[in-house]
Structure formats: C-alpha cells, structure tokens
Amino acid sequence: MNFQQLRYIRETVRQGLNLTEAAAKLFTSQPGVSKQIRELEHELGVEIFVRRGKRIVSLTLPGEQVLKVAERVLDEADNLKRVASEFRDIEAGTFAIATTHTQARYALPRVVSEFRKKYPKVHLSLHQGTPQQVAGMVIDGVADVGVATEALAGYPELLALPAYTWSHCVLVPPKHPLLRDSAITLEALSRYPIVTYDAAFTGRTHIDEAFVAKGLKPDIVLAASDSDVIKAYVELGLGVGIVAAMAFDEDRDRELRRIDAAHLFPTNTSRIAVKRGIFLRGFAYDFLELFSPRLSRKSVERALKGGQEMYEL
Amino acid sequence: MNFQQLRYIRETVRQGLNLTEAAAKLFTSQPGVSKQIRELEHELGVEIFVRRGKRIVSLTLPGEQVLKVAERVLDEADNLKRVASEFRDIEAGTFAIATTHTQARYALPRVVSEFRKKYPKVHLSLHQGTPQQVAGMVIDGVADVGVATEALAGYPELLALPAYTWSHCVLVPPKHPLLRDSAITLEALSRYPIVTYDAAFTGRTHIDEAFVAKGLKPDIVLAASDSDVIKAYVELGLGVGIVAAMAFDEDRDRELRRIDAAHLFPTNTSRIAVKRGIFLRGFAYDFLELFSPRLSRKSVERALKGGQEMYEL
DNA sequence: TATCCTTACGGAATTCGTAAGCATG
C-alpha cells in the first residue's frame, strides 16, 4: 500500500468513477492508475470498485469504507506537510481562499489587505465560484478556507463558522415611486419587476422565503449571480433591485437610491468554512480572526475538536 | 513521503532514538533507515531529530509535531487494512489480548472460551505483562485490547472502559486467630505479616491507601505479582494474604480460609482498554460485550467518538 | 464506432543491502 494508490482511488471517485479522467487530473497514465488500483485491491483482499465488463460502475460496500479511511490517511499526510511548513518559516507559505462574488467584492478586500500587510511572505490566492463550488474547493483541498453565505453549513466535512450577519436592501433609480413610502412593504415591492440574485446566491433563499410567507409571487425579471450586474440593470430601469446592503456605495452608486429592507427579509449569516480534520497554519487562524474578531484561535480550535455540532451567532 | 519513512521515525523514537535497534526491529538495514529519515527531513524541509555529531540525541520541536501526525497517518493506514479484512471474512482474523496475570487467570477464561465458541476462525492470542506493559502493547498496536486493573486509565492514547468491579479478601491458614473475629479490622490485620501484590499490580495502590489513611504501617513480607504465589506462601504460614476476591476458589484452595475484606479497602475497577482512533473489528466489539455486558457496541462507539473524557461505573 | 478499462512489456526511478568511513563516549 502506498499514498499514490490511495490518491488514485480518491481521484477516481471524485471524477465520477472515470479512470481516464482521474489519470488526466493527476498527470499520469491511465493504465498506471488501473494497475495500482488493482494491486491495492489485491493487497487488501477486497474489491473496491464494481466493474461491469471493463467499466467501473460503482463502489463496492467495502470500497466505500476504504475510501473513507483512505481520505483520512491522505488528509493526515497533508497535515504532515503543513505542520512541517509551519516550522520551516512561520511567516511564509500559501493560503487559498475560495469565495463568491459578493464576499470577494465587498467583504474580503479589507481582510485581504490587512492580511497581506501582516504576512507579506504568504502567497495568497482567491478562487471564485458558486457557494457549492466554494464548498467543493475546500473539501478537495484546493482552498484552505471558503467564504459564502449559502450552502457551507450543509456539508458535514466542513466546519462552517458564522462570521458576520447582514441584511438586504432595495435599490431603485432616483425619483422612483417607492421612495415616497416612509417604510417599504413586501406588497409594495411585489408590484414592480424585480432584479436580484440567482437561486443559491447571497441570501436569495431568504428573499424567496419572505415572499412565500406573505403569499406573494414577485416578478423576477433578472436573476444574476453578482451585485454589480443587478445594479447595472436597476440603473437601466429594468426593475427594482434587491441586493446585500453592503453592495451599495453612496459615493460610487450615484444613479441609485437605497431603501432599507432589513425588516422585510430574514437576516443572513455569512460563514467562513474550513475542512474538518486538517491542520491550520498559524496565519490561517489570523485570517479567520481578521475576518471576524469572534473567531479567535481558541474558539476555532475548540470548534474543530468539538465534532459535528454547529453554533449560531 | 511514503509509509516506510513514517514507520522508520516512529520506530526510532520507540527504540529510544536508536536507529540501529529500530532497523533491527523492522528487519531492515540500518543505513537504509538513516537514509530514508534524512530524505523525509529534506522533503519536509525540517530536521526531525537533533543530532550531536553522528548520534541522535532528541526530537526537534517540529519533529515532535511531525511524529504525532505520522502516528496518526500510520494508525489510519492500519485501519484501512482492518476495514478491508472486516469485509474479507467477517468471522475470521486475528485478535490479540494484552493482560495481567490476575485477569488472565481468573477473569478471562470464561470470556475467552465463549469468544472461541462464537468465532472459531479468529486466531486469538494472549500476551501477559505488567499493567504498564499491557498499556504499551495496546498503544504500539501489538495487542488489540488490554485488560488490567491498574494504569490503563492513565494513558491519553487509550480509551479505558470500566468493565467490572471487585474487592479484596483476606486469606489465612485454617485455625488462624483472625478467623475468630466476627468482622476484621485493618488494625487487627496490621498485627500480622502480610503477603500481597507488588506495587502497580491488582489494586495494591488501594491496599496501601487504606493503611495509610488509618496511620498504619503494615509489615509486607512478600510482594508478588500474582495471586497464586501469594496463596502458596500463605499456605506455608509466611503471613496473611490479601488478594483479589475472585482469586479464591473454595474447592481448590482447601488449605486456605477466606475472610471478607470488602469494607477495608476501596473497591477496584478492572478496565479493558482500546487504542483511540483505531478501527475495531466486529468480533472485537463482541469481545468487549462478552467481557462486560455494559460495553455494548453502541456505547463503546459513543465513547470512542467522545474525545478525552472517561466515565465511571 | 467511440469510450474506457485491462494486459503486456520495456525503461526509468526508487529502494535496499553491503561495505567502508567517521564521530562519540
């Protein structure tokens, strides 16, 4: 048994049980992967994959268990490297952040700039994606942390720490009729075409919930995956925008007016996630604390040890 | 990085930082071990061992951390094999029990015989030693479980499950003056020479505690590591015996009389220990339950997941 | 027929053991 064999079966599963793609992803030959997997199966004395003729169609029962433990072995092996690099140079290393548009654009710039000041030798990288992709990148080890409002709390492999809460606001062009109301209502809002986020982005679930609870059917004319697209179309007069409050900048967005909507939609919690069971570098803990002062090294370590349970703000 | 390198550093530490002995234990050449360790150090970019000239004198700070994680990697790799063998033949395998004399002689025979009836295909082995050796065998993976009254609860690497409780009794030759008293006292006992266990065996700590609490200094004339030696010398009239109650057999020990002493010494708890973080075969869970019905598979799994805390009977 | 896994084989790389060298106590 060797690490390579374990990597091969993990990647094969990740690539949807396709040896060819697994080999490509690992920059090696496909027959090599095939052979190593068969040798591991022979050594362990159990078949890991169910094969129909020469196709791999699923994991066997033992294969599922073997995969689980193999992933733990590989995670610990990665930890070994991280532990060593922590000592090699406590101030240097690489740090990858997976995140969504809204976080990258409005929440992270401050944190990233402070972090770079504190750790100039750390090679920082950002990877943008949907909340699901963010979760996947952290689980696959492509990213060290993931930041998003949606989805993160739903993966048992991840520890999704609540970082901050925020509300939506409504954006309209200047002189829009809604600006006359002293306090806006959902009923009033639903009379206009609406421009907001795509499902699965930036609190869209909470927006839908609020309308459904009132029995209203809003007319969503544009579902975007980022706030800047929404703002652009509100400026064009396509409809009324619903965005995260932090996406509005009075100085920059002169062609828009902001209407408070905190009372209309449930509060949203943005989370920062790390993979359970991995070793975090010292500067990673500092990043978490820069992002949210509540996430001290101590409290994060406690949460990492504390098994499955989540905690809320 | 490969498994062999991790095994080499683990064994080197186990052998007291002696490469030569580590190589011998692993049936390989000493230069090979040296080279592989240096290559791992080079790959990780940190020194694992502190060398004075050509002697290894201690672990470096990073070395201590690396060792910890390396042990987890190797434990998980062992788990992988165990998981596989669980599927290969659910009824077959090997099972090693580390235990002390008293347990092996008086507590385990029933359990072992029931176990062998249930799992005739499992290759069962017993390894006798001191409580400390028992703990060591479980930690090193030489044994799957360890059974003893002393020491086991003191190792953070082990989960020491309370299995049953027992008391000491006093053994004397027939017609001994102590037989005239209706209820024995520590004061009465301390007037006679005493034959009992060696320190660190079978509840000896509890015996000492009881005498110290009363300000008594018993005259221990023989400190044995097993009950049979104690009984033999009590029969010879060397002194009064204090042994585990289960060690007295009315039919077999015709030359001895038993005096209840449960009120004199604290109750003892015998424990069965497994190493934390390892995968237990199905039959191992059954062994635990045969030993103590309280140790159901469910409760043991809960305890294994539940981190550090112990629980008492 | 295109995709995808397995087998076969030769070359490259790694690992391992023996022999020799050198530092420590």
Next chain:
DNA sequence: CATGCTTACGAATTCCGTAAGGATA
C-alpha cells in the same frame, strides 16, 4: 575501542509510460 550514524555504490525491486487488446453503450 565499541557503539552508532552517514556516505557510497551496486543489485533488486517497484513504478510508470507506451502500445495493443477487449468490452460496453
């Protein structure tokens, strides 16, 4: 000077890539 780690080198083993073969959808 005995113990114990390192270096050097050659042999054995393992690993990996190319080419060819066979199965499935």
